[in-house]
Amino acid sequence: xxxxxxxxxxxxxxxxxxxxxxxxxxxxxxxxxxxxxxxxxxxxxxxxxxxxxxxxxxxxxxxxxxxxxxxxxxxxxxxxxxxxxxxxxxxxxxxxxxxxxxxxxxxxxxxxxxxxxxxxxxxxxxxxxxxxxxxxxxxxxxxxxxxxxxxxxxxxxxxxxxxxxxxxxxxxxxxxxxxxxxxxxxxxxxxxxxxxxxxxxxxxxxxxxxxxxxxxxxxxxxxxxxxxxxxxxxxxxxxxxxxxxxxxxxxxxxxxxxxxxxxxxxxxxxxxxxxxxxxxxxxxxxxxxxxxxxxxxxxxxxxxxxxxxxxxxxxxxxxxxxxxxxxxxxxxxxxxxxxxxxxxxxxxxxxxxxxxxxxxxxxxxxxxxxxxxxxxxxxxxxxxxxxxxxxxxxxxxxxxxxxxxxxxxxxxxxxxxxxxxxxxxxx
Amino acid sequence: xxxxxxxxxxxxxxxxxxxxxxxxxxxxxxxxxxxxxxxxxxxxxxxxxxxxxxxxxxxxxxxxxxxxxxxxxxxxxxxxxxxxxxxxxxxxxxxxxxxxxxxxxxxxxxxxxxxxxxxxxxxxxxxxxxxxxxxxxxxxxxxxxxxxxxxxxxxxxxxxxxxxxxxxxxx
Numbered sequence: 001x002x003x004x005x006x007x008x009x010x011x012x013x014x015x016x017x018x019x020x021x022x023x024x025x026x027x028x029x030x031x032x033x034x035x036x037x038x039x040x041x042x043x044x045x046x047x048x049x050x051x052x053x054x055x056x057x058x059x060x061x062x063x064x065x066x067x068x069x070x071x072x073x074x075x076x077x078x079x080x081x082x083x084x085x086x087x088x089x090x091x092x093x094x095x096x097x098x099x100x101x102x103x104x105x106x107x108x109x110x111x112x113x114x115x116x117x118x119x120x121x122x123x124x125x126x127x128x129x130x131x132x133x134x135x136x137x138x139x140x141x142x143x144x145x146x147x148x149x150x151x152x153x154x155x156x157x158x159x160x161x162x163x164x165x166x167x168x169x170x171x172x173x174x175x176x177x178x179x180x181x182x183x184x185x186x187x188x189x190x191x192x193x194x195x196x197x198x199x200x201x202x203x204x205x206x207x208x209x210x211x212x213x214x215x216x217x218x219x220x221x222x223x224x225x226x227x228x229x230x231x232x233x234x235x236x237x238x239x240x241x242x243x244x245x246x247x248x249x250x251x252x253x254x255x256x257x258x259x260x261x262x263x264x265x266x267x268x269x270x271x272x273x274x275x276x277x278x279x280x281x282x283x284x285x286x287x288x289x290x291x292x293x294x295x296x297x298x299x300x301x302x303x304x305x306x307x308x309x310x311x312x313x314x315x316x317x318x319x320x321x322x323x324x325x326x327x328x329x330x331x332x333x334x335x336x337x338x339x340x341x342x343x344x345x346x347x348x349x350x351x352x353x354x355x356x357x358x359x360x361x362x363x364x365x366x367x368x369x370x371x372x373x374x375x376x377x378x379x380x381x382x383x384x385x386x387x388x389x390x391x392x393x394x395x396x397x398x399x400x401x402x403x404x405x406x407x408x409x410x411x412x413x414x415x416x417x418x419x420x421x422x423x424x425x426x427x
Numbered sequence: 428x429x430x431x432x433x434x435x436x437x438x439x440x441x442x443x444x445x446x447x448x449x450x451x452x453x454x455x456x457x458x459x460x461x462x463x464x465x466x467x468x469x470x471x472x473x474x475x476x477x478x479x480x481x482x483x484x485x486x487x488x489x490x491x492x493x494x495x496x497x498x499x500x501x502x503x504x505x506x507x508x509x510x511x512x513x514x515x516x517x518x519x520x521x522x523x524x525x526x527x528x529x530x531x532x533x534x535x536x537x538x539x540x541x542x543x544x545x546x547x548x549x550x551x552x553x554x555x556x557x558x559x560x561x562x563x564x565x566x567x568x569x570x571x572x573x574x575x576x577x578x579x580x581x582x583x584x585x586x587x588x589x590x591x592x593x594x595x596x597x598x
Binding site: 013014015016017018019020021022023025026029040041043044045047048051052053054056057060061064234235238239241242243245246265266268269270271272273274275276277279280281283329330331334373374 | 440441443444445446447448450451452454455457458462472475476477479480482483484485486487488489490493495496497498499500501502503504514515517518519521522525526528529532533535536539557558561
């Protein structure tokens with residue numbers, strides 16, 4: 001009964017279009033004050049404790065590093081290297097875009113930053129080579145979302161925090177699914193390119209090739225530094241984020257020398273505001289999660305779900321389906337942050353690995369980023385490609401289908417996610 | 428007054444950017460020292476966490492001005508423009524009121540911390556200092572929500588068109 005009031009209250013506030021963060025914390029406040037009769041000063045304490053965690057520092061740092069690299073010359077150098085390697089094949093430029101996205105994903109933790117970084121460079125290039133415009137928009141918008149599946153990843157940090165698992169472990173689990181989706185995208189591009197005869201005529205001399213690699217080597221070293229550092233035990237994911245900020249600054253300011261100080265300050269400001277808003281939602285969501293746990297919702301929910309759904313595969317299918325719909329209604333990252341901890345008990349009873357479930361959640365977030373009307377990637381693409389939301393959304397449609405196919409494969413083959421952590425991290 | 432507010436805005440935005448960059452560099456230095464000469468600052472993690480909380484609330488406050496807080500627009504998208512403005516007026520007004528709770532109970536909480544003289548575990552600073560960020564920036568957050576509410580109310584009165592998400596062109 002009480003919980004029904006709680007959720008009713010939340011949905012009324014949400015549908016009034018109150019910011020999600022405020023809706024979450026207001027619901028908690030109303031419940032504490034009227035039903036649980038707990039003094040509201042504990043709310044302030046929860047707001048504070050939710051953010052008082054060293055792991056969270058990785059979020060603003062990865063946002064900052066991603067934005068520096070997206071605005072600077074690193075992304076361009078990366079694209080050049082990829083073009084050199086796969087550009088000559090049928091559909092080569094499309095494949096080079098996907099590979100550049102994978103590479104960029106391995107140095108930044110955000111999906112919109114990847115779209116900006118690779119999309120703004122590759123869009124004109126693809127059109128110039130005669131690729132279909134709609135295909136190009138769809139490809140760049142959707143492959144940018146690999147940014148959050150291949151480590152490092154900001155949503156993974158948030159998920160690891162609310163689910164109490166190791167950030168390094170879920171990072172590791174993201175590799176293979178990321179490559180898997182990347183491969184599917186490449187195969188799709190290859191088929192389309194063969195059908196319509198898209199291929200590049202550009203050739204490189206040996207000298208040009210060496211110059212491109214020499215230019216790109218600084219950018220190529222970053223993933224090795226960041227991921228090698230984390231898994232070599234040199235530093236934690238949070239520290240890795242700080243290292244990548246400093247490294248990105250160093251090469252942009254002293255090696256490529258294209259970043260102006262003024263622009264840098266703007267990037268810092270924008271990143272700080274963005275991460276402020278993101279962590280503010282987290283802070284408010286933590287009070288809500290705390291309340292749900294105090295009221296034992298996870299246990300009650302587990303009872304209900306287990307008694308109605310026999311197989312865990314049906315349960316996972318249901319969750320995927322529900323999240324696809326939720327993703328079209330509200331910000332999907334918040335949805336995942338709130339829903340996952342509520343399902344902890346259910347997951348334990350079904351014996352579903354939290355890391356595997358995390359990867360499923362991340363791919364759902366990717367799909368959410370691509371579905372109108374609130375998909376983040378769509379807005380980024382609208383801005384950099386000067387198209388309307390309807391045009392971008394239509395272009396992305398076949399790719400959403402592809403992502404959903406991959407999502408199902410990764411859901412039902414847990415090994416794709418769990419193989420690497422099991423092999424490399426099990427003590 | 429106008430000039431003062433503008434100056435304050437610029438200071439706020441500059442401060443949050445510099446804080447973030449500074450914190451990243453400091454974390455880098457700490458990591459570097461720990462790895463090379465195994466020296467680490469005992470106060471570092473706590474300091475970093477409190478700075479993060481400070482800059483989060485600061486950033487969230489500026490974010491209200493730029494309309495960067497996500498909300499569910501499913502209803503406002505499909506209602507007539509005038510009603511959308513009215514809904515937004517109400518939504519931001521309630522948000523402003525809700526954040527006033529943060530101010531009031533934040534101050535109450537701080538008072539009780541001062542009374543008990545709680546100190547932070549490793550830096551040994553009085554615990555009310557890091558907590559100050561919440562009521563302090565809640566003042567600006569709630570002020571900005573009320574400003575937004577007022578703006579939508581004016582548009583509601585003047586019957587101005589409402590900028591819907593699906594109709595938004597490039598921004």
